[in-house]
Amino acid sequence: MIDALNQLDTQLLLMLNSMHSPFWDSAMALASGKLTWLPLYAALLWALVRRHGWRTAWWLLATALVVLLVDRISSGLIKPTVARLRPTHEPAIANLVHTVNGYRGGLYGFVSSHAANTFGVAVLLAGALGRCWLWGALLLWAAFVSYSRIYLGVHYPGDVLCGAALGSGVGLGIYIAFKHIINRYLHRANPT
Numbered sequence: 001m002i003d004a005l006n007q008l009d010t011q012l013l014l015m016l017n018s019m020h021s022p023f024w025d026s027a028m029a030l031a032s033g034k035l036t037w038l039p040l041y042a043a044l045l046w047a048l049v050r051r052h053g054w055r056t057a058w059w060l061l062a063t064a065l066v067v068l069l070v071d072r073i074s075s076g077l078i079k080p081t082v083a084r085l086r087p088t089h090e091p092a093i094a095n096l097v098h099t100v101n102g103y104r105g106g107l108y109g110f111v112s113s114h115a116a117n118t119f120g121v122a123v124l125l126a127g128a129l130g131r132c133w134l135w136g137a138l139l140l141w142a143a144f145v146s147y148s149r150i151y152l153g154v155h156y157p158g159d160v161l162c163g164a165a166l167g168s169g170v171g172l173g174i175y176i177a178f179k180h181i182i183n184r185y186l187h188r189a190n191p192t
Contacts, residue, residue: 005158013156032148032152037141066171100153109156122139
């Protein structure tokens with residue numbers, strides 16, 4: 001069963017990764033960049049401050065906790081334990097994988113930390129901001145960033161899907177916990 005899933009994952013990766021162009025090479029490299037999304041983060045911070053005032057500090061703490069937990073679980077625990085080579089390091093297919101600017105990523109790829117982090121932050125902040133349209137927009141953003149990892153050849157689709165599930169679960173759990181803390185304890189302490 002695992003062999004069949006790995007084979008399907010490899011075939012899907014090679015199909016998706018083969019659909020490339022110079023424009024998309026640049027766009028996907030940019031999408032995976034750490035600083036690319038600073039304007040989005042600034043806009044989300046502004047929206048948090050408008051909606052939550054001083055309680056924004058708690059949501060920023062929650063966001064930091066999501067990123068810390070997801071990163072430690074994905075990169076510190078799962079990747080070294082599972083030790084699944086990234087497509088760009090897998091000898092059987094490495095020469096078939098299209099890379100951009102020679103970027104190959106680290107040795108192991110399961111689960112995708114990019115997918116886990118973006119989905120964790122998206123779920124947490126969509127809940128904190130409480131706007132239905134924002135759920136869709138943030139999940140589309142997380143999916144785009146996650147897909148860029150497949151496009152760049154550094155993750156299998158399964159890496160991305162499992163990373164997205166991990167991040168979403170942690171993001172939802174932290175959202176529920178912080179919403180409870182804020183509603184139960186902080187509204188009483190300072191109702192304004």
